[in-house]
Amino acid sequence: MTGEDRGGRETGAARGGPAPRVRIGRIVAPQGVRGAVRVQSLSDFPERWARLTQVYIGDEPTPRAVKCLGFTRGGTMPVLKISGVETRDEAEKLRGRYLEVPREQAHPLPEDTFYTFELIGLRAEDPGGVLLGRVVDVEPAPASDLLVLELADGRTARVPMVRAFVQAVDLEGQRVVIQPIPGLLDP
The missing domain is CATH 2.30.30.240 (PRC-barrel domain)
Incomplete structure (x- = not known):
């Protein structure tokens, strides 16, 4: 009964700001030495990661928008290169932060299926x-x-x-x- 982009797994809603956002992943570790991050996907739609051009880094006083500069897979996890993160140490500081997209970018869900944030x-x-x-x-x-x-x-x-x-x-x-x-x- 919950879906996606589940936060329907895109899971949770990020509250505040001009428009609600949907959590699609959580940064779990740095990847390599050039600032890439490994992401635990909260989305039921794995294809979304390859198309991602911008994402919000949540769990900050003011979530900030960053550009997605590259995508690969590290085993079963998406690995993202995002703007403004150039070193492993900078990537490490993002560990545990959620990645969010505007609500309008959440995938439509079947009838009787809900996003977590709606519940x-x-x-x-x-x-x-x-x-x-x-x-x-x-x-x-x-x-x-x-x-x-x-x-x-x-x-x-x-x-x-x-x-x-x-x-x-x-x-x-x-x-x-x-x-x-x-x-x-x-x-």
């Missing part, structure tokens, strides 16, 4: 409209992604993103409808 912050309600909590994250899991809920009493619960439990996602109404069964919301 975070939604109210979680039972079918009768009783508030259960809020969606605070989406975690990938082998069988289905898990909605991470902060419950009204402060506890955290994980709910599989399957129709048996998640009956509706109403983005306009800012809510998800959860059908709790005994034990589902227990710690």
